[in-house]
Amino acid sequence: MFAFHTMVLLSFWSSSLFGYAHPLERRHAPAIEDTFNLYAYGESISGLPVYYADGKAEIGDWKLSTAKVAYPIYFTATSSSSSTWVAHANTSGTGLGAGSFDEAVLSLPSVDSSGGTVLFKPKTASSATSASIFHVYGNYVLVDTEHANFYAVPTEVAGVYSLIWSAVGSDQIGITLRTIAPATDTLLL
Numbered sequence: 001m002f003a004f005h006t007m008v009l010l011s012f013w014s015s016s017l018f019g020y021a022h023p024l025e026r027r028h029a030p031a032i033e034d035t036f037n038l039y040a041y042g043e044s045i046s047g048l049p050v051y052y053a054d055g056k057a058e059i060g061d062w063k064l065s066t067a068k069v070a071y072p073i074y075f076t077a078t079s080s081s082s083s084t085w086v087a088h089a090n091t092s093g094t095g096l097g098a099g100s101f102d103e104a105v106l107s108l109p110s111v112d113s114s115g116g117t118v119l120f121k122p123k124t125a126s127s128a129t130s131a132s133i134f135h136v137y138g139n140y141v142l143v144d145t146e147h148a149n150f151y152a153v154p155t156e157v158a159g160v161y162s163l164i165w166s167a168v169g170s171d172q173i174g175i176t177l178r179t180i181a182p183a184t185d186t187l188l189l
Contacts (some may be wrong), residue, residue: 003069011108018172027092029145034076034089035074035075035076036074036075036076037049037050037073037074037075037179037181038050038075038141038177038178038179039115039177039178039180039181039182040059040150040152040161040175040176040177041161041175041176041177041178042152042173042174042175042176043174044088044172044173045059045152045161045173045180046182047181047183048060048061048159048175049062049072050073050163050177051065051070051071051072051073051086052067052069052070052071052072052073052089052101052104052120053065053067053069053171054068054070055104055119055120055121056069056117056118056120056162056163057106057117057118057119057120057162057163058070058155058160058161058162058163059152059160059161059162059175060157060159060160060161061149061159061160062096063096064157064159065096065157065160066155066156066157066160067096068096068185069096069101070086070096071090071091071101071102072088072091073087073088073089073090074087074088074090074092075087075088075106076088076160081132081163082135083132083134083135084105084113084132084134085105085106085134085135086103086105086106086123087103087104087105087106087120088102089101089102089103089104090187092129101118103123104121104122104123105120105122105123106119106120106134107119107120107121107146108133108143108149110163114166114167115165115166115167115168116164116165116166117162117163117164117165118163118164118165121130123189128181133145136156136179139178139179139180140176140177140178141176141177141178141179143165149165149166149167149174150164150165150174150175150176150177151163151164151165151166151172151173151175152164152173152175153172153173154173161173163175
């Protein structure tokens with residue numbers, strides 16, 4: 001009788017264990033669809049959006065940027081690689097400055113460097129090793145390189161930060177990039 005109960009219990013336990021594997025797989029599947037945005041989270045940075053500013057990535061309210069050309073953006077993955085992300089202006093011709101911005105590829109300064117500003121390079125650079133390295137796990141952004149730490153460096157404008165990638169971030173604010181917007185409309189600065 002004891003052996004029968006043990007077998008039933010083990011059978012129930014093993015089916016429960018394997019029965020939940022599929023939902024976990026879906027939960028951790030990439031959280032990028034046709035279009036997505038990037039948001040920064042860290043100490044005193046609660047979901048500030050990433051935007052285009054003179055070919056560099058900045059975090060915060062794009063309208064406060066001191067860049068000559070600044071645009072709010074959204075991303076798509078290229079058809080040839082889900083790890084290459086193209087930034088598109090999310091407005092029709094309305095940004096800051098006299099210049100225009102259509103689309104560019106998100107990239108690190110160089111995968112061989114120890115850090116620098118996260119850049120937007122011409123779309124022809126999409127095959128570069130510094131561009132084809134972005135992935136998501138759930139809604140967290142991951143990078144294919146040894147030293148993949150993102151940091152926010154305050155600019156001269158309160159609430160606006162430069163997005164930096166560095167192996168060492170001594171005086172910088174460590175951040176996590178995610179594809180999910182903050183839970184509230186009010187962002188904490």
